Amino acid sequence: xxxxxxxxxxxxxxxxxxxxxxxxxxxxxxxxxxxxxxxxxxxxxxxxxxxxxxxxxxxxxxxxxxxxxxxxxxxxxxxxxxxxxxxxxxxxxxxxxxxxxxxxxxxxxxxxxxxxxxxxxxxxxxxxxxxxxxxxxxxxxxxxxxxxxxxxxxxxxxxxxxxxxxxxxxxxxxxxxxxxxxxxxxxxxxxxxxxxxxxxxxxxxxxxxxxxxxxxxxxxxxxxxxxxxxxxxxxxxxxxxxxxxxxxxxxxxxxxxxxxxxxxxxxxxxxxxxxxxxxxxxxxxxxxxxxxxxxxxxxxxxxxxxxxxxxxxxxxxxx
Numbered sequence: 001x002x003x004x005x006x007x008x009x010x011x012x013x014x015x016x017x018x019x020x021x022x023x024x025x026x027x028x029x030x031x032x033x034x035x036x037x038x039x040x041x042x043x044x045x046x047x048x049x050x051x052x053x054x055x056x057x058x059x060x061x062x063x064x065x066x067x068x069x070x071x072x073x074x075x076x077x078x079x080x081x082x083x084x085x086x087x088x089x090x091x092x093x094x095x096x097x098x099x100x101x102x103x104x105x106x107x108x109x110x111x112x113x114x115x116x117x118x119x120x121x122x123x124x125x126x127x128x129x130x131x132x133x134x135x136x137x138x139x140x141x142x143x144x145x146x147x148x149x150x151x152x153x154x155x156x157x158x159x160x161x162x163x164x165x166x167x168x169x170x171x172x173x174x175x176x177x178x179x180x181x182x183x184x185x186x187x188x189x190x191x192x193x194x195x196x197x198x199x200x201x202x203x204x205x206x207x208x209x210x211x212x213x214x215x216x217x218x219x220x221x222x223x224x225x226x227x228x229x230x231x232x233x234x235x236x237x238x239x240x241x242x243x244x245x246x247x248x249x250x251x252x253x254x255x256x257x258x259x260x261x262x263x264x265x266x267x268x269x270x271x272x273x274x275x276x277x278x279x280x281x282x283x284x285x286x287x288x289x290x291x292x293x294x295x296x297x298x299x300x301x302x303x304x305x306x307x308x309x310x311x312x313x314x315x316x317x318x319x
Contacts, residue, residue, distance in 0.1 A: 170240070
């Protein structure tokens with residue numbers, strides 16, 4: 001399992017490098033640039049990764065170093081920053097300096113990642129590094145002789161990190177609503193936020209382009225104090241309630257029918273697993289890890305039944 005996971009990680013890194021190289025073909029490292037909020041955020045998070053990886057390697061905790069890089073590369077750089085770069089790169093009206101700042105950040109953060117990862121994954125990092133460095137105007141025969149990354153305290157930006165964490169929690173909440181209500185990812189949604197403060201209202205305006213692109217949002221606003229309560233799908237983003245008005249989004253009859261079918265399927269699976277685990281011959285003769293795996297499946301199915309039943313009950317109340 002772990003080998004397969006790290007193989008997938010290497011594939012993730014390779015595909016991220018392809019995305020970066022494809023989008024930076026015309027990059028000129030001498031051009032003027034300006035960093036977006038997302039650029040400042042990933043540069044700030046990179047400093048933490050540099051400090052932690054260096055400390056772990058110095059203490060011979062190669063496992064911790066690998067986990068630090070895995071989390072940063074997969075969760076921060078690939079899953080979030082690459083997506084956050086698209087609204088800038090794909091917007092023809094974006095200022096040239098802002099576009100250059102994003103291209104510069106894509107390359108420089110990737111190049112630093114490669115140097116950090118090189119002691120652990122030497123071959124793939126060497127191959128990618130040879131293609132990345134010329135675009136940054138860097139000289140060097142091999143990544144093996146490149147200087148080890150040093151943290152840059154000037155790049156640490158607590159405000160940018162807080163701002164992007166806010167955006168991420170809102171996007172995750174919207175995606176949770178889509179997933180739980182089975183709303184197609186291509187459908188645009190109107191979003192209403194409850195329990196907001198003035199800072200949230202300012203952030204709504206700042207992050208509209210990213211929300212439109214990454215969460216497929218057609219509009220987003222804060223609920224008014226005198227506004228009548230409407231049937232909504234909701235999820236929490238910290239203390240903020242993220243709501244999607246159900247009108248025109250959910251077909252109640254069709255969704256209830258889907259949930260009923262899902263309950264029937266899960267109920268059958270629960271009965272099968274319960275019967276299997278009640279069979280003394282199975283529990284006595286099967287290897288312990290197999291029995292534990294079946295018990296884990298039963299727990300997952302039981303949790304799923306509770307979740308689907310709650311969704312069904314909520315829909316019936318809102319009809």
